[in-house]
Amino acid sequence: MYLEYCHSKLGNFGDDLNPWMFPKLMPKAFEDESDKVAFLGIGTILDQKRIDRSNLNANRANIVFSSGAGFGTPPTINDSWHIYCVRGEHTARQLGVDASKVIADGAYLLRNLVEYRNPVKKHKIAFIPHHSSEDFADWQAICDQCGIKMITARQPVDSFLEELLASELVITEAMHGAIVSDALRVPWVPVSFSPKFMPEKWRDFTRALKMDLEVTPLPFVAHYPLNLGQSVEHGFKRGMSKLGVGPSKWARLPNAYTKATPAQIDELCEGIMAVSRDGKVHQSSDAVVEEVTERLAQCLDGLYGDFLAGKFHK
Secondary structure, rough: EEEEEEOOOOOOOHHHHHHHHHHHOOOOOOOOOOOOOOEEEEEEEOOHHHHHHHHHHHOOEEEEEEEEOOOOOOOOOOOOOEEEEOOOOHHHHHHOHHHHEEEOOOOHHHHOOOOOOOOOOOOOEEEEEOHHHOOOOHHHHHHHHOOOOOOOOOHHHHHHHHHHHHHEEEEEOOOHHHHHHHOOOOOEEEEEEOOOOHHHHHHHHHHHHHOOOOEEEOOOOOOOOOOHHHHHHHHHHHHHHHHOOOOOOHOOOOOOOOOOOOHHHHHHHHHHHHHHHHHOEEEOOHHHHHHHHHHHHHHHHHHHHHOOOHHOOO
């Protein structure tokens, strides 16, 4: 069996949890990665383009454990697919599977792998930008100006977890910054910054944990100009949005040649600090997080048992 997940050249913590976590939980499952059995775990990876690009329907089996839908056209599922559980209700509807398949994001199983109780706190406030937002802005400089800790999603899993657990409050644009904060009992506040922010996939995860989501928007600024092709694309999409064409996020696409002024950076910092004071702090209840962790563990045990029994090789 092999892991099918999003690979980022610069690293992305949420996606990188897959090779970090699942071999620990199923030690014999990934010994033969040449086998035509795919394991789809953490990530918003259930869309037809990914299936076509990765030629998944040519596999002997495709196993879904806690994955999410959210980008593009939902996949067409055939008999090679074994759906054990999904991230949330939105994903279940997109796939056309029963709501009983909804549990939670698989990252909640970190609770069974990481010592999260009574950590030493070193940072009063930490900020986690989405990994793609680091292409727009110098977040280290912004966080330094705000006097808070920056946690990059582009670092290794172990150091990310260490920095998150050392924080008293996490402000996060990265969804798995929120998920892992919630799993490891660190209070968190969600914010949006990038025009690529997708509230649908956030609600997919929060509703599974019985949470109401309140995302605070931050003003968009760009330290780094984008290339000409991206600038032309953004201009076209902004124009189409004024005609009522395309998704709402097109209206928020940035002008690639407008570099942030010091006043705009000050405004962004003021917004972050206002969130730290007044933003709605999110955290699922202890009872709910324990329930979904136990259900995920039982589901994965069943999946692993099926694998060891040779179910996916018949």
